[in-house]
Amino acid sequence: MIPCPTADEGPIAAMRNVDFSYDDGTEALHSVTLDVWRGEHIALVGGNGSGKTTIAKLLNGLLRPSRGHVLVKGNDAAKESVAALSRTVGYAFQNPDHQLFCSTVAEEVLFGPKNLGFADAKAVEKADRALSLMSIGHLKDKAPLSLSLGDRRRVSVASVIAMDPEVLVLDEPSTGLDAGEAAELMRALDGLNQEGKTIILITHEMRLVAEHSERVLVMAHGHVVLDCRTRVAFSEPEALHESGLIPPAAIQLAHRLSDFGVSPEVLTVDELAEEVAKVWGARI
Amino acid sequence: MESQAESEPSPVASPEPAKFVSPKTVALYGILAALTAAITIASYLPFSPTKGYFNLGDSMVFFSALAFGCRAGAICGGVGSAAADVLLGAGVYAPVTLVAKGGEGFVAGLISRSGRGKNWAVVLGIAAGGALMITTYFMAEWLFLDVGFGKALAEVPINVAQVALGGTIGAGLTHLIRKSYPSLLKG
Amino acid sequence: MGCQNMTGFVDLYSEGGTFLHRIDARVKIVAVLFLSVLAFLLSNVYSLTLLLAFIFILLFLARASLSRTWFALRFVIRFMVLIVVLWPIFDPSGTPVWATFGPVKITEPAVWRGVTSAVRVGCLACVWYILMFTTSQRDLVRALVKMGLRFDFGLALAISLRFLPTFSATIDSIKDAERARGMELDKGSLLKRSRNYVAILVPTIVSALRSADTLSLALHSRAYGARADRTYLREPKMRRQDAAALSVVIALLVVPVFFKFVLGVPL
Ligand SMILES: Nc1ncnc2c1ncn2[C@@H]1O[C@H](COP(=O)(O)OP(=O)(O)OP(=O)(O)O)[C@@H](O)[C@H]1O
Numbered sequence: 001m002i003p004c005p006t007a008d009e010g011p012i013a014a015m016r017n018v019d020f021s022y023d024d025g026t027e028a029l030h031s032v033t034l035d036v037w038r039g040e041h042i043a044l045v046g047g048n049g050s051g052k053t054t055i056a057k058l059l060n061g062l063l064r065p066s067r068g069h070v071l072v073k074g075n076d077a078a079k080e081s082v083a084a085l086s087r088t089v090g091y092a093f094q095n096p097d098h099q100l101f102c103s104t105v106a107e108e109v110l111f112g113p114k115n116l117g118f119a120d121a122k123a124v125e126k127a128d129r130a131l132s133l134m135s136i137g138h139l140k141d142k143a144p145l146s147l148s149l150g151d152r153r154r155v156s157v158a159s160v161i162a163m164d165p166e167v168l169v170l171d172e173p174s175t176g177l178d179a180g181e182a183a184e185l186m187r188a189l190d191g192l193n194q195e196g197k198t199i200i201l202i203t204h205e206m207r208l209v210a211e212h213s214e215r216v217l218v219m220a221h222g223h224v225v226l227d228c229r230t231r232v233a234f235s236e237p238e239a240l241h242e243s244g245l246i247p248p249a250a251i252q253l254a255h256r257l258s259d260f261g262v263s264p265e266v267l268t269v270d271e272l273a274e275e276v277a278k279v280w281g282a283r284i
Numbered sequence: 285m286e287s288q289a290e291s292e293p294s295p296v297a298s299p300e301p302a303k304f305v306s307p308k309t310v311a312l313y314g315i316l317a318a319l320t321a322a323i324t325i326a327s328y329l330p331f332s333p334t335k336g337y338f339n340l341g342d343s344m345v346f347f348s349a350l351a352f353g354c355r356a357g358a359i360c361g362g363v364g365s366a367a368a369d370v371l372l373g374a375g376v377y378a379p380v381t382l383v384a385k386g387g388e389g390f391v392a393g394l395i396s397r398s399g400r401g402k403n404w405a406v407v408l409g410i411a412a413g414g415a416l417m418i419t420t421y422f423m424a425e426w427l428f429l430d431v432g433f434g435k436a437l438a439e440v441p442i443n444v445a446q447v448a449l450g451g452t453i454g455a456g457l458t459h460l461i462r463k464s465y466p467s468l469l470k471g
Numbered sequence: 472m473g474c475q476n477m478t479g480f481v482d483l484y485s486e487g488g489t490f491l492h493r494i495d496a497r498v499k500i501v502a503v504l505f506l507s508v509l510a511f512l513l514s515n516v517y518s519l520t521l522l523l524a525f526i527f528i529l530l531f532l533a534r535a536s537l538s539r540t541w542f543a544l545r546f547v548i549r550f551m552v553l554i555v556v557l558w559p560i561f562d563p564s565g566t567p568v569w570a571t572f573g574p575v576k577i578t579e580p581a582v583w584r585g586v587t588s589a590v591r592v593g594c595l596a597c598v599w600y601i602l603m604f605t606t607s608q609r610d611l612v613r614a615l616v617k618m619g620l621r622f623d624f625g626l627a628l629a630i631s632l633r634f635l636p637t638f639s640a641t642i643d644s645i646k647d648a649e650r651a652r653g654m655e656l657d658k659g660s661l662l663k664r665s666r667n668y669v670a671i672l673v674p675t676i677v678s679a680l681r682s683a684d685t686l687s688l689a690l691h692s693r694a695y696g697a698r699a700d701r702t703y704l705r706e707p708k709m710r711r712q713d714a715a716a717l718s719v720v721i722a723l724l725v726v727p728v729f730f731k732f733v734l735g736v737p738l
């Protein structure tokens with residue numbers, strides 16, 4: 001879905017000149033300003049320790065800015081509890097094991113909607129939908145922490161989807177999934193995005209970014225160093241390189257082949273194949 | 285105290301295997317003690333008029349004892365709780381805690397195991413262990429640290445509450461984990 | 472609070488180059504034990520105050536930072552005040568009587584006994600900090616092993632100190648996760664809060680027990696227990712200054728004991 005910032009509706013979530021330091025003095029963010037519009041599919045990328053998780057936790061109130069403001073639906077987040085913010089901004093933790101504490105998967109996924117005060121039938125409906133979206137319905141009666149890492153990850157994502165927040169922040173959700181599982185997860189997220197949910201995907205996998213996100217936010221040392229459309233970001237890889245990010249192979253190959261007339265503006269393997277076919281077709 | 289010159293170990297011939305406890309036990313006991321200390325520190329509320337804190341560390345002492353037996357209860361409960369005392373700045377209590385919480389874990393583990401983990405044995409074990417802990421603290425404060433009868437007495441109700449809450453949580457935890465993650469408790 | 476970071480983990484130790492940092496940890500352990508024994512043997516409030524002053528001078532020499540010292544002393548001071556207040560209420564013996572509130576008699580000797588006990592507890596508490604402020608956990612464990620703690624127990628102790636901050640961080644992160652899913656941890660009845668607490672403890676314990684499994688494999692694969700006469704890379708050696716410090720420590724105990732029990736000086 002193409003985001004359409006309209007005049008009458010402001011960004012669904014925003015940060016204004018936010019600084020953040022942890023209690024031990026680590027300065028994790030410096031003057032971060034960003035807007036998240038309803039329906040966007042954003043990738044938040046950057047090296048280890050660049051501040052991605054910190055941004056996610058600021059957006060749903062787990063951390064409070066040292067300076068500056070976080071706005072959720074136009075309201076200052078400082079005035080709202082984490083529980084209230086979690087209706088709008090759902091956050092799936094980087095480590096799924098820290099998010100699983102119930103004795104069955106079914107209870108786990110029901111936990112959030114129940115806390116938000118959905119009626120029982122409604123809560124169960126939302127939970128079941130989340131389970132089927134993550135295709136883990138068959139694990140309902142299992143103990144969450146006894147599952148494989150991939151399944152634990154999917155349970156933790158499902159438990160956030162079940163709360164039906166408008167913005168979904170997923171912290172490295174593909175870690176520990178095999179290629180097939182990751183593709184399936186991304187398809188599910190794209191589906192939610194089609195329905196109008198805003199997706200913020202934190203990841204180290206540039207291929208997922210290139211294939212699924214429309215906009216990229218690049219973090220380095222607590223600064224947002226790049227904030228643009230994905231196609232633009234990958235068309236000038238120098239900025240990415242500076243932040244220690246390496247574009248996926250298809251994009252690198254396209255850049256190498258640009259001397260032969262292949263457009264470097266491709267994002268996916270399919271697009272590259274099309275370009276190559278075009279150039280070759282013309283040659284032959 | 286003086287350092288003796290260590291004799292060089294012979295590089296090959298018949299190294300005698302050490303009579304150490306198994307690595308599994310070392311790892312388990314180390315981790316359980318750390319958990320006990322971490323939970324004691326995390327649940328620290330500046331609440332108690334005596335020890336400086338009211339904590340739920342007892343829940344981990346009981347968990348170690350009920351899930352892994354009296355030796356684990358004694359060592360992990362005692363060492364973990366004493367380490368928390370030292371780290372929180374209540375070091376003067378550490379020796380007392382070592383004995384009081386160690387005894388608590390030992391008795392709770394012993395009784396609950398000899399009753400094969402039946403409900404009555406668990407309750408009796410927690411009550412007896414708790415009583416031992418409370419008495420130890422009281423006697424140690426009154427007679428050993430010599431802080432006065434009133435001061436020692438003031439701590440008793442707080443410790444009773446701690447045992448009641450910690451015992452309930454510890455037993456609940458053991459039940460939950462045994463049900464959901466039985467493989468973890470084979471130690 | 473200087474010594475408490477984000478995860479609520481507390482480590483009183485700070486690096487430094489003072490002579491107290493450099494002395495062999497075994498000497499410091501003996502010093503703590505001897506000074507504690509001394510505190511128990513002294514019964515005169517003046518000599519106890521002198522001992523407390525001496526301990527404070529040592530703390531000062533250890534360059535303990537103010538915030539650290541305050542963190543530690545907060546506890547001790549509250550503790551001492553309580554002893555002074557509660558002692559006379561429960562001890563009606565002696566004369567002169569200063570005041571009477573119904574059945575409660577406040578007598579002068581009881582007040583002094585309370586003060587004496589408070590100062591003694593102050594000594595016992597503060598003497599620990601000399602050790603804790605100046606000795607890293609690693610050196611402490613190594614010293615205990617050298618003093619006869621079995622190596623395997625020492626290893627378990629080292630493991631537990633190593634994992635303590637990790638678990639503190641895990642607990643914090645799990646609390647966050649529950650809050651992010653709409654749970655309000657510090658609201659509700661005691662029962663409800665305990666239930667919330669169990670929800671925090673279960674994943675903490677499960678992940679901890681998992682790491683115990685991994686760890687035992689790691690110990691196996693690194694030939695733990697292969698031979699009893701294992702060696703250490705860094706053997707703590709008693710140097711001349713350590714020996715000198717040890718003799719001072721011994722004198723600190725022996726001299727007052729001689730004066731008190733042999734010469735009958737009322738210390
Ligand atoms: N609880 C904490 N206490 C102190 N410092 C922290 C804490 N959490 C993170 N930091 C520091 O803040 C900075 C930003 O951390 P953050 O977790 O936001 O990075 P990240 O981009 O998510 O990294 P990663 O890719 O490793 O997850 C890092 O320097 C990190 O060491």
Ligand SMILES: [Mg+2]
Binds near residue numbers: 052054094171
């Ligand atoms: Mg992160």
